[in-house]
Amino acid sequence: MTTLTTPLGDLTRSGEVALRILKTLPGTSVMVFDTELRVVMLTGTTHERYGYQSEQVEGTSMVESIAGRPEFAALLPRFREAIQGETAIFSFQMPGSDxxxxxxxxxxxxxxxxxxxxxxxxxxxxEGLAAGRALDDAEALFTRVFEDAPTGMAIVSLEGAFLRVNGSVCEITGYPAERLLASTFQEITHPDDLGADLDYLARLTAGEIRNYQLEKRYLCANGEYVWIMLSVSIVRGEDDAPRYYVAQIEDISERKRGERDLRFRAEHDSLTGLINRPRFEKELTERIGPDRRHRRSSALLLLDLDGFKALNDTLGHQAGDRVLQHVAEIVSGRLREQDLFARIGGDEFAALIDDTDETRARGIAHELVELLRSSPVAIGERTVRVTASIGVTPLDAGAGDSATALDSVDQALYRAKSRGRDQVA
Known part of the structure; x- marks a missing residue:
């Protein structure tokens, strides 16, 4: 507090201007008192709200005035401290008022x-206290919502540093809060996902979009990646300048696993685990279609089991299923990882052999016929001998589309069957 240095006798002269100014300030009162605690001057507006008029108070003893208003008794020690040379600032709720x-x-x-x-x-x-309390209440509410949210929430700087994270972010990533607050989102984002995230952030910061959502992966403390749904908005200052980002982070790993499982079931044969016909035709189209950049010599094989219907009728469908699994295992063991192998019908299998000419492809087909012939399958107490016929068609620059290739290899298979089965055509 600024200590006044004018004698009381001269106060009405030297302090008059200052006090007039104070009197014009809304909600402000100034009281000057002597060492005997007599009121020398009272000006302003605050005191009038509580029943004190300047002309009634000036010249009176504060001790006597307060004695008639005991609710103000807490102020008397402060007056005595003031004339002892002490200063104080404190809040005071006006009695009988809010x-x-x-x-x-x-x-x-x-x-x-x-x-x-x-x-x-x-x-x-x-009003100021009310606004402050409202701000405190808002901050407390935000803190509760932020900390207790089941979804991960983070405040992120414009450079990408984590400024604040809640417990859910720590649970999702496996990192303690201290580790995250010492890092950036760039450090834990999968490299393949970072570019898209940064592009969105640039547009968000530039004001082109108000928010964005993105599926991406975070590197967790255990070294594995977790799929998340990231929702980001931006907080701007009064000058509309960007201040920081608010991120919501939802763990979608279970959903992603479910999607992968559904996709796998949609594209694979449940009995053998091989890809099915729709997936095979899609892959075949991509590999031999006109849009592929580098055409390589390849061949298409179509394998059909000999006498499979009779086996099913005689031994039952369980026995037939075991034979199909056996064939899938034998052929898969011979083909390379880069080759495409599928079950495309009841007892029909197809293989796309890359980087091979027709002669080598026929050699592979003969090997497969021999492998199946020499590998009987045990079904209960019986041993069943399995044979197959295979059609082969080369896929070169003139192979056409996938439908043409499949029609060609089907004709080749028909020729193998017509020649007595258990052979290649």
């Missing part, structure tokens, strides 16, 4: 520095 004042008390000195009285300045701060 209004609050900030009160400042201090000594009044003459030109020689001697204390000749004291000064009290009272400012009504009710």
């Amino acid at each position: 209004r609050w004042a900030e009160i400042e008390t201090g000594p009044l000195r003459d030109d020689a520095g001697q204390i000749v009285g004291g000064v009290l300045v009272s400012r009504d701060v009710t």
Whole structure:
């Protein structure tokens, strides 16, 4: 508090201008008192709200005035401290009211520095306190929502540093909060996902979009990646300048696993685990279609089991299923990982052999026929001999589309069957 240095006798002259200014300030009162705690001057507006008029108070003893208003008794020690040279600032709820004042008390000195009285300045701060409480309440509510949210939430700087994270982010990633707050989102984002995320952030910062959502992967503390749904918005200042990002992070690993399982079941044969006909035809189209950049010599094989219907009718469908699994295992063991092998019908299998000419492809087909012939399958107490016929068609620059290739290899298979089966055509 600024200590007044004018003698009380001269106060109405030297302090008059300042006090007039104070009087014009809304919600402010100034009281000057001498060392006997008599009110020398009272000006302003605050005191009038509580039944005190300047002309009634000036010249009276504060001790006597307060004695008639005991609810103000807590102020009396502050007045005495002021004339002892002490200053104080404190909040005071006006009795019988919901209004609050900030009160400042201090000594009044003459030109020689001697204390000749004291000064009290009272400012009504009710609205300010209410606004502060509202802000505190809002902050407390935000903190509860932020910390207790089942979804991960993070405050991120414009450079990508984590400024604040909740417990759900820690659970999703496996990192403690201290580790995350010392890192950036770039450090834990899968390299393949980072570009798209940064592109969205640039558009968000530039004001082109208000928010965005992105499926991406975070590197977890255990070294594995977790799929998340990231939702990001931006907080701007009063000047519309970007301040920070707010990110919501949802663990979608279970959903992704479910999608992978559904996709696998949609594209694979449940009995043998091989890809099915729709997936095979799609892959075949991509490999031999006109849009492929580098055409390589390849061949298409179509394998059909000999006498499979009779086996099913005689031994039952369980026996037939075991034979199909056996064939899938034998052929898969011979083909390379890069070759494409599928079950495309009841007892029909197809293989796309890359980087091979027709002669080598026929050699592979003969090997497969021999392998199946020499590998009987045990079904219960019986041993069943399995044979197959295989059609082969080369896929070169003139192979056409997948439908043409499949029609060609089907004709080749028909020729193998017509020649007595258990052979290649």
